Amino acid sequence: MADKPNATKNVLIVGVGGQGVIMVSKVLAQLCQADGHDVKQSEVHGMAKRGGGVFSHVRFGPKVWSPTIPEGEVDILVALEWAEGLRWIKHLKPDTGTFIADCQKIVPPFACRNRKRGAEPAYAPQTPEEIIDQVHAGYVMDATGMAANLGNAKASNTVLLGALSTVLEFPEDAWQDIIAGTVPPKSVEINARAFAEGRAWAQGGEKRIDVTASGLHKAHSEVHHPQVDTVVEITAEWCKGCDICVKMCPERCLRLNGQLKAELALPDLCTGCQLCSWLCPDMAIKVTNTPITEPAE
Amino acid sequence: MSHAQRQETAEPTAAGAARPMTGNEAIARGVWEAGCKVAAAYPGTPSTEIMENVAGYPAEDIHAQWSTNEKTAMDVAIGASFAGVRAFTAMKHVGMNVAADALMSFSYIGVNGGLVIAVCDDPGIHSSQNEQDSRIYARFAQVPVLEPSDGQEALEFTRAAFALSEKYDTPVFVRSTTRLSHTRSAVVLGAREDQTGRAFHDLPAKNVMIPAHARRQHGVVLERERRLTEMLSDSPFNRVEPGQGKVGIITSGIPYTYVKECLPDAPVLKLGVTWPLPDRLIRDFAASVDRVIVVEELEPLIEDALKAMGIAAEGKAYFPREGEFSPEIVHDGFANAGLMDPRSNAAPFEFAPMVRPPVLCAGCPHTSCFMALRALDARVAGDIGCYTLAVVEPLKSIDTCVAMGSSIANAVGMAKAGTETKPIVATIGDSTFLHSGIPPLIDAVYNNADITVFILDNHITAMTGGQDHPGTGRTLRGEPSPRVDFFELVKSLGVKHVHKVDSYDIATMQQQLREAVAHKGVSVVISDRPCVLDPVKIKGPAMEVAQESCIACQACMNLGCPALTWSEEWHEGRHKVQIDPDACIGCSLCAQLCTSHAIKPIAEPA
Numbered sequence: 001m002a003d004k005p006n007a008t009k010n011v012l013i014v015g016v017g018g019q020g021v022i023m024v025s026k027v028l029a030q031l032c033q034a035d036g037h038d039v040k041q042s043e044v045h046g047m048a049k050r051g052g053g054v055f056s057h058v059r060f061g062p063k064v065w066s067p068t069i070p071e072g073e074v075d076i077l078v079a080l081e082w083a084e085g086l087r088w089i090k091h092l093k094p095d096t097g098t099f100i101a102d103c104q105k106i107v108p109p110f111a112c113r114n115r116k117r118g119a120e121p122a123y124a125p126q127t128p129e130e131i132i133d134q135v136h137a138g139y140v141m142d143a144t145g146m147a148a149n150l151g152n153a154k155a156s157n158t159v160l161l162g163a164l165s166t167v168l169e170f171p172e173d174a175w176q177d178i179i180a181g182t183v184p185p186k187s188v189e190i191n192a193r194a195f196a197e198g199r200a201w202a203q204g205g206e207k208r209i210d211v212t213a214s215g216l217h218k219a220h221s222e223v224h225h226p227q228v229d230t231v232v233e234i235t236a237e238w239c240k241g242c243d244i245c246v247k248m249c250p251e252r253c254l255r256l257n258g259q260l261k262a263e264l265a266l267p268d269l270c271t272g273c274q275l276c277s278w279l280c281p282d283m284a285i286k287v288t289n290t291p292i293t294e295p296a297e
Numbered sequence: 298m299s300h301a302q303r304q305e306t307a308e309p310t311a312a313g314a315a316r317p318m319t320g321n322e323a324i325a326r327g328v329w330e331a332g333c334k335v336a337a338a339y340p341g342t343p344s345t346e347i348m349e350n351v352a353g354y355p356a357e358d359i360h361a362q363w364s365t366n367e368k369t370a371m372d373v374a375i376g377a378s379f380a381g382v383r384a385f386t387a388m389k390h391v392g393m394n395v396a397a398d399a400l401m402s403f404s405y406i407g408v409n410g411g412l413v414i415a416v417c418d419d420p421g422i423h424s425s426q427n428e429q430d431s432r433i434y435a436r437f438a439q440v441p442v443l444e445p446s447d448g449q450e451a452l453e454f455t456r457a458a459f460a461l462s463e464k465y466d467t468p469v470f471v472r473s474t475t476r477l478s479h480t481r482s483a484v485v486l487g488a489r490e491d492q493t494g495r496a497f498h499d500l501p502a503k504n505v506m507i508p509a510h511a512r513r514q515h516g517v518v519l520e521r522e523r524r525l526t527e528m529l530s531d532s533p534f535n536r537v538e539p540g541q542g543k544v545g546i547i548t549s550g551i552p553y554t555y556v557k558e559c560l561p562d563a564p565v566l567k568l569g570v571t572w573p574l575p576d577r578l579i580r581d582f583a584a585s586v587d588r589v590i591v592v593e594e595l596e597p598l599i600e601d602a603l604k605a606m607g608i609a610a611e612g613k614a615y616f617p618r619e620g621e622f623s624p625e626i627v628h629d630g631f632a633n634a635g636l637m638d639p640r641s642n643a644a645p646f647e648f649a650p651m652v653r654p655p656v657l658c659a660g661c662p663h664t665s666c667f668m669a670l671r672a673l674d675a676r677v678a679g680d681i682g683c684y685t686l687a688v689v690e691p692l693k694s695i696d697t698c699v700a701m702g703s704s705i706a707n708a709v710g711m712a713k714a715g716t717e718t719k720p721i722v723a724t725i726g727d728s729t730f731l732h733s734g735i736p737p738l739i740d741a742v743y744n745n746a747d748i749t750v751f752i753l754d755n756h757i758t759a760m761t762g763g764q765d766h767p768g769t770g771r772t773l774r775g776e777p778s779p780r781v782d783f784f785e786l787v788k789s790l791g792v793k794h795v796h797k798v799d800s801y802d803i804a805t806m807q808q809q810l811r812e813a814v815a816h817k818g819v820s821v822v823i824s825d826r827p828c829v830l831d832p833v834k835i836k837g838p839a840m841e842v843a844q845e846s847c848i849a850c851q852a853c854m855n856l857g858c859p860a861l862t863w864s865e866e867w868h869e870g871r872h873k874v875q876i877d878p879d880a881c882i883g884c885s886l887c888a889q890l891c892t893s894h895a896i897k898p899i900a901e902p903a
Contacts, residue, residue, distance in 0.1 A: 016653070026481075033317055033483055040447075041317070042480040044423045051859045052655035065557040067480040070624040072641075087650035107862045108653050113690065115851055117870030121863055124651045134646065153879070225870035247672040250691070250855055273871070275850045278892040289869065 008061035010069040011164075014088050015080030016106050017054050020157035023182060024078060025056035027161060030178050031170055032060035042067035051108065053084050076167055078160055080143075081106050083124040092135060099135045100163045100202070102143040102156055103128060103210060115250060115271040117289075118225030128209045139163050139202050142212035146201070147194050152187065155194040162198025172199065228289040230272030236261045238284035245276035245285060312488035320477035323448040323484050324415050325350035327455025328385045329359060332492030334410070335377035336361045337370035339732060340761035341389030342424040343478040344417035348387055349764075352773045358489065363764060363773045366701070366732040367392035371399045371414070378412040379504065381495035383459050387415040390431050391700065395733070397434065402506050403468055404438040405514035407521075409498050411462035413455065417473045420594045421621030424475075424760075426681065426700065428619065430595035435470045435572045439518050441525055442470035442572045443534065444550040445477060448484040454534070454569065456487070465521055472571075474594065476551045476621065522573050530577035534569030537582055544636060545586035547579070547599060547610070552592045555627035559637060574602050583608045590615070590634055594622050657686055659860035660835065660882035662755050662800035662826035666724070667692040668856060668886075669807040670751070673814065676711060676719040680704035680734075682726040683760045684753055691857045695724065702733025709737065709746040720814040724751045728758035728766045731781065735790070741819045742791045749813045750821045754783055755800075755828040763831025771832075787821045794820035801826060803889050829882055837883030838898050840876055846895035847873040853887035853896065861887060 011028060015021040022043060029041040037060040044055070057069045074092045079085025079101035092099060111122040128140040143159035158179060165175050176192055183191045202208070241260035253266040254276060262285070264270060277285040318326065324347050328336060336359055338348040352361040364370035367388045377384035388396060393416050400414070416434070419425040435442035443458055445451040451473065458469040502510050529535060540563045548556045549568040556565060566582045568574070571593075583589050583603070591600040591612035603610035615630040616622070631637040657664050667687040670677055671694040679685055679695030680703060688695050697707055708723035725734045730752055741748055758764040765771045770780035787795050794816040798809045806824065813820035829835045844864060849871035853861055860880035863872030876887070878899060888896035 017655075029317060029481060038483070039317065040480055040482045042476060044475060044479060051653075051658070053653050064482075065554040065561075066624045067476055067482075067551070067554065068623055070558075070628070083651045083653070086646075086648070087653075090646040109656060109691075109854065109857050109859055109861060110652055110654055112854060112861075112863045112872070115871065119871070121872075122651065124648075126648065225867070228870070247674060248852070248855070250851060273850060274848075275852055275892065278848075278850055279852075 008059050008064055009168075010074050011058045011076045011078065012055065012069055012074045012088060012091060013058065013078045013080070014053065014055040014084045015157075016084060017051050019054070019080040020154070021054045021056050021080060024080070024157050024161055024164075025058050027175070027178050027182055028058050028164070029060075030182075031174055032058070034174065034178070035170060037061060038064045040064045040067045053087065055084075055088065076100065076164065078164055080157055080160060086124050086126055086131070089131070089135070094136075096136050098167050099131070099138040099140075100160060100167070101128075101138075101140050102160060103140050103212060104142065104144040104156070115273045117228060117272070132207055132209060137167075137206045138208075140209045141198070141201055142210040143198065145210075145212055146197050150190055150193050150197065152190050155187070155190055158183075158191045158194040159198035159201075162195040162200070163202035165195070165199050166202040226291040228272060228291050230270055231288045231290070232264045232267070232270060232276075233286045233288070234262050234264070235284045235286075238282045240282060242281065244279050244281065248279055249276055312486050315483045315485045317481045318448050318452075318484040319346065319479055319481045320445070320448055320451045320473050321346040321417075321479070322350050323451035324387070324455045324471060324473065325353070326484070326486060327452040327458075328413070329354040330452070330487050330489050331411070331413075331456045331459040332383055332490040333359055333385045333413075333459065334382035334492070334494070335359070335374060336385040336387075337364045337373040338387040339364055339367045339370055339392060340758050340764040341367075341392050341417075342761055343419060343473070343475040344387045344389045344392070344415065345761045345764065346478070347415055347417075348773065351385070356774060361773055363766060365767060367396040368399055371396035371403075374412055374414075375399060375403050378408045378410045379497060380410070381497060382410040383492055384410055384412045385415070386412075387417070389425065390416060390418045390429050391425060391427065392416070393431055393434050394429075395701070397438075400434070400438050400440075400468065402511075404440050405506060405511055405518055406504055407466035407517075408462050408468060409495055410492075411459035412468045413458045413462060413471060414468055415455070415471045415473060417475070417478050418595070419475050421475065423621075426698070428595060430598065431470065431472055432571050432598050433596060435472070436598065438468075439522050440467050440470060440572075441465070441570055442472050443569060444472050444571050445569070446550055446553045446567070447477070448480070448482040450569070451477065452484055452486070456490075457534075465525055467521055467525075472550070474551055474621075526573040526576055529570050529573060529575040532570070532575070535575050535578055536567050536569075537578070538565040538567060540564035543587035545582055545589050546592060547582070547589060547603070548592040549599070550594065552594055552622050552627065555622055555624050556592050558624045559628050559631055563636075568599065571599060574599065576606065579603065579606065579608070583610075590631075590636075592616060592622075592627060592630070595619070654689060655686060656857055656859050657683060657692075658829050659858050659877075659880045660829045660884035660886075662824060662828070662884075663687065663753055664692070664856050664858065664884075665800050665803045665806055665886050666751065666753055666824050667694045668803060668890075669810050670694040670722060670724070672807060673722070673810055674719060675722040675749075675814065676717050678704040678707040678711065678721070678723045680723070680725040680729050681760070682729055682753070684724060684726060691855045701729055702737060705734055705741055705748075705750055706737035708748040708750070709741050709744065712746045712748050713744070720749065721747070722749045722751055722810075722814070724753060726759070727752065727754040727756065727768045727783065728764075730783070731767055735786075738787070738792070738819075738821075739790050745818055747817055748819060749810070749816075750819065751810070752783055752787075752821060752823045754823050754825050757828045757831045759828045759831060763828065765832075769832075783823050787823070792819050792821050794818070795823070796821075797823045797825050799826065800824045801884050801886065803886060829884075835882050839878035839881035839883055840885065840888055840896050841878070841899045842874050842876055843895045843897065844873055844875075846893050848893045848895075849873050850892050852890045852892050856886055856890065858887060
């Protein structure tokens, strides 16, 4: 570990389920093994397939003990998704670690749950520029965009392998041979081109950010959304107590009262989304959002 | 995993070759090399791939099958052992709870053909409901437990376990953990042993556990344990690695690799068998050092045994009793014990990572079921499967989840308690229902419980990666087999109110559930649509949101569908919604919920 020399090289590959994290780590592990290294590759299955984060540790050297990489000991972090890269970045070696990331975002539904006016997705706000300043070497590339231009966005993991190949000392043909033997026969050619493109891009310097990245991670919208006063009016005579609004309110702030009429029980939770009003078959609910006039300076 | 993929991952490679294998692949190879003839299992993370890989070896070498549950699988293996061939079963740790009934008696009986049980624990609870330590089961059943530390040992220990089983007339555990099962390393392969079957042992005093026989066999078991204890002090399973210093480490399994990572030069007693413990070897090792530190994941099984032997062992004072170990945790433990400097925590990045919980897939047929349940405002007893994910927002509709098959009888108990004002619903998947849902459903009918059972039939064992079961019409090797008809099965148990409903028709689904809940007594609703991932990945034409029509009401976002995110456009201060066409499979649930008819299939280009 940190206080003694260790010839083991540590590569951590991270992303989201379905992106091909395991393919990247299998290619690397096979390459290392063919080169005569002891190799351990460790991943955790299970929930990963269902849109959660996926990570795979690849360690190689004369003799590898632990299957997992200790925190702060990662030589190269390969992130197939931007926020997943940020999740693991503190595992990089502070002085010598290399960060390779696809700048594309995969925003989970969990990040789009706030119905308050002006709410932005709860996605990592850090920009490539501020991250790359803090790592020893870093490549933030539009791997998905490059792969899509070649005809298949799914080959983004091979683009990243191309970038990874510039940091490790294995010959280019060895990479290409193992990739060709790993991917389905019909996508051998596109993966070969994706690898070459990723490799060529990363040879352009030790700290590079693709222009697309800056566009994708621009500061949140400048649009101003005035706060509003929300009034929910329910016409009791028209309400037949069908319960639809109560059951479908995303904030669960409505209920049926003793007379089986809908009422706003928890006004503080109401975001003024109007869903109840749109769903009410009896047009008994009216939601009014009045902008609050801000006092003049 | 499809049948074709299985063939690809486990072809019988020639002996002598080294190839990268996960711990699970290596265990499967060990089973095949040992000349095992019959193998049975029920899928369960992290053990599932063992049986999938066993099925990659030729059918004429080994019969491999999915069983309906772990006890059934154990009993199939026991039957094969009775019949004189080597037999194998694999399960996750909680599967052992199901299989334990048969195990406890079979320990008394012993084997004819060798019987090996691979049990995979899940320290850290990556995909389970608890993190119990299966070594305690081995001690409880008084059978040996082997703990490999890497892929090579996984193969060799598994193969050797069969011989050990036959020599000592005992079932044998091979214990793995998630980390070993799912770590790939180079494994040198061997050839398959030629095992000619033995004849059935016509010995009722050994094979039939009536009280008189069992009393005598208990003594045999105790004597067996004494003989094993003596043998294990000289066995190659356990080894002393001499080192520098007077602090000796006793460890086993995956923690051994962390010990070597942290203290490569310390004297180590590596235990390949953690029950029974090699008394003489441990005493000699302890006498050779000033301090003994035990490094073991989960329970202090070794440490407590050492203390009972009168050895002043240290262990859980420095290392946690819960969670998965890592090189960092073992380093911290050694630092606490004064053997290492504390780790430097100079992480330059200080920000909280974004939350990305696992979700039901885009188009998952369970989505509409839980949307409807949420709207029903029912008290829902959940079960084990992908659908446990409905415990979180936005579907947030299950209230309890205990163990495989628990939901139905939990619902019976809730109903009989008489305290619940909400309708009571049990949700259970097709595979889980066949595993252990049928007896409780009979129980519910028998005792006239006022509950609704919602069978979520997605035609596969989905959570573990898509395994066949008796409801799919295919066996583990992909051969056709009779298919359980859930509708007829449920009717035959005496349920009067049974309805089948299309999971992609949310209005009918909700109506069927309302009617079922209104029915007095047991009612059953069966939702019917295949899993979108297995056995074939379903991908229909994607839907799109017409941005000019979207009023940002976010009703579709209540589905929690991973294909739905916010677009850059706004309506009255809220983001409009967009659909990722690559992720969308065209199930149309969002379109059915849309309040402004803004969601339609992507128009074909003219």
